[in-house]
Amino acid sequence: MADLPSVCATIAEMRAVVRAQRVAGKTIAFVPTMGALHRGHAALLHAAHQQADHVVASIFVNPTQFGPHEDFHRYPRTWEADLAVCADAGVGHIFAPSAEEMYPPGARTGVEVAKLQDQLEGLSRPGHFRGVCTIVLKLLNIVTPDTVFFGQKDAQQARIIRQMIHDLNLPVEMIVLPTVREPDGLALSSRNQYLSPAERAIAPQLYRCLADVQARYHEGERQTSALEAELRSELLDITGFRLDYAHVVEADTLMTVDCLHKPGLALAAITLGTTRLIDNVTLP
Numbered sequence: 188m189a190d191l192p193s194v195c196a197t198i199a200e201m202r203a204v205v206r207a208q209r210v211a212g213k214t215i216a217f218v219p220t221m222g223a224l225h226r227g228h229a230a231l232l233h234a235a236h237q238q239a240d241h242v243v244a245s246i247f248v249n250p251t252q253f254g255p256h257e258d259f260h261r262y263p264r265t266w267e268a269d270l271a272v273c274a275d276a277g278v279g280h281i282f283a284p285s286a287e288e289m290y291p292p293g294a295r296t297g298v299e300v301a302k303l304q305d306q307l308e309g310l311s312r313p314g315h316f317r318g319v320c321t322i323v324l325k326l327l328n329i330v331t332p333d334t335v336f337f338g339q340k341d342a343q344q345a346r347i348i349r350q351m352i353h354d355l356n357l358p359v360e361m362i363v364l365p366t367v368r369e370p371d372g373l374a375l376s377s378r379n380q381y382l383s384p385a386e387r388a389i390a391p392q393l394y395r396c397l398a399d400v401q402a403r404y405h406e407g408e409r410q411t412s413a414l415e416a417e418l419r420s421e422l423l424d425i426t427g428f429r430l431d432y433a434h435v436v437e438a439d440t441l442m443t444v445d446c447l448h449k450p451g452l453a454l455a456a457i458t459l460g461t462t463r464l465i466d467n468v469t470l471p
């Protein structure tokens with residue numbers, strides 16, 4: 188078995204590791220996660236290993252990106268299995284701070300990315316992206332990587348973080364990797380563990396509907412109203428899905444346009460039982 192990564196529980200320890208790597212002339216790649224690692228996370232970790240001399244992964248279930256009635260307390264925590272995934276991917280260090288370490292009492296500063304944060308997930312989950320951007324900026328300030336990896340699974344998050352990195356002149360290269368899926372199309376997600384067998388059986392329909400819209404786009408359809416109407420009606424037809432949103436937007440602005448002249452995204456969020464699932468496809 189591969190060597191287990193070393194674990195840093197404090198910011199001071201993490202900074203000392205980074206300093207030592209820098210003194211040794213090493214490059215650093217960073218993969219922020221909330222743990223419950225699956226093959227989607229593993230793809231990011233393996234790509235990070237290809238990219239840099241030293242890989243740091245963070246495992247931190249960030250309380251500030253969960254709403255008061257969301258699943259923070261039941262979010263899966265699978266520490267031992269996560270260690271094995273990190274070891275297999277060649278992770279050098281795991282940064283796993285406590286909530287108190289990251290948010291000592293009295294903190295007042297938060298990062299907001301205007302407009303991009305206010306639609307889609309942002310409408311359904313007020314304050315979510317403020318929580319995400321603030322923790323990602325803090326982590327980037329602590330780990331100071333050369334490269335940071337994110338997944339296209341969270342397309343709006345990736346777009347917003349790219350904007351934050353640009354606007355705040357953060358000296359880091361951002362790489363976004365495609366969504367890793369189960370053989371039946373379901374996007375891997377830590378939240379898939381919540382699904383009952385019956386729910387798991389219908390969950391892949393979310394991707395099937397998105398893939399149908401992508402096929403229609405590839406056939407030449409550019410009117411977002413037509414693409415969106417098809418997506419919505421297909422999703423509404425699936426017994427068991429409660430539709431939160433289904434939109435076709437411009438990938439860069441995340442805004443609705445009449446006709447897609449630039450690359451787009453089709454995104455949807457549904458609830459299945461008590462599990463909220465999101466997915467998206469690119470319309471390149």
Ligand code: AMP
Nearest residue numbers: 220221222227337338340341366367375
């Ligand atoms: P999370 O642990 O859910 O915060 O995710 C950590 C990172 O893994 C984020 O950049 C996600 O976009 C990415 N990720 C989550 N699921 C997948 C997936 N199925 N394929 C690729 N990347 C993913």
